[in-house]
Amino acid sequence: SQKIEQNSEALNIQEGKTATLTCNYTNYSPAYLQWYRQDPGRGPVFLLLIRENEKEKRKERLKVTFDTTLKQSLFHITASQPADSATYLCALESKGNNDMRFGAGTRLTVKP
């Protein structure tokens, strides 16, 4: 069966450190993978998209890697800040499909 697994339900780190979140998938052939941020009671907000033929993408303090052999994406937030505290979701869109499937999310807390 198809699965999208995010490594941990919650991650607590100290301000200034790098947060690393993991997204693993099974039985998908993703055209691309996306990362979203979701704050409590709100809809997700798009952060980054990485295509199957891309290894790495960066945007300001964010970095995403995509390893289609390992079937894994890593999401990094460098120089983390308390304002980065939120739930981060990974999502896959499969080839030939136009709907997205989400992982359960990782709740990140950055402590001052």
Place this chain on the structure above:
Amino acid sequence: GAVVSQHPSRVICKSGTSVKIECRSLDFQATTMFWYRQFPKQSLMLMATSNEGSKATYEQGVEKDKFLINHASLTLSTLTVTSAHPEDSSFYICSAAQGTEAFFGQGTRLTVV
């Protein structure tokens, strides 16, 4: 980025009544919109894909007669929860894609009492 507006943000209804949730793409046209449901501390679960001018495509296990979807124009999709029951209480979110990027509404917190 593009804006998707969802209304209402919160609704409380009595068991047995119907509730309509609207999803609008404000500055772009969306031939396809998606409806998700999210339980506390869980992921977004795709309920259905709403196609402008045609019938929605429902995910397995989602009752099409209970969750009525209408996508009458390129900027509006509606989800009607019919004969709502307390177990339908949840957070409902719509999204629309512009290119490869999806934009989400603010979500609707439905509470059925």
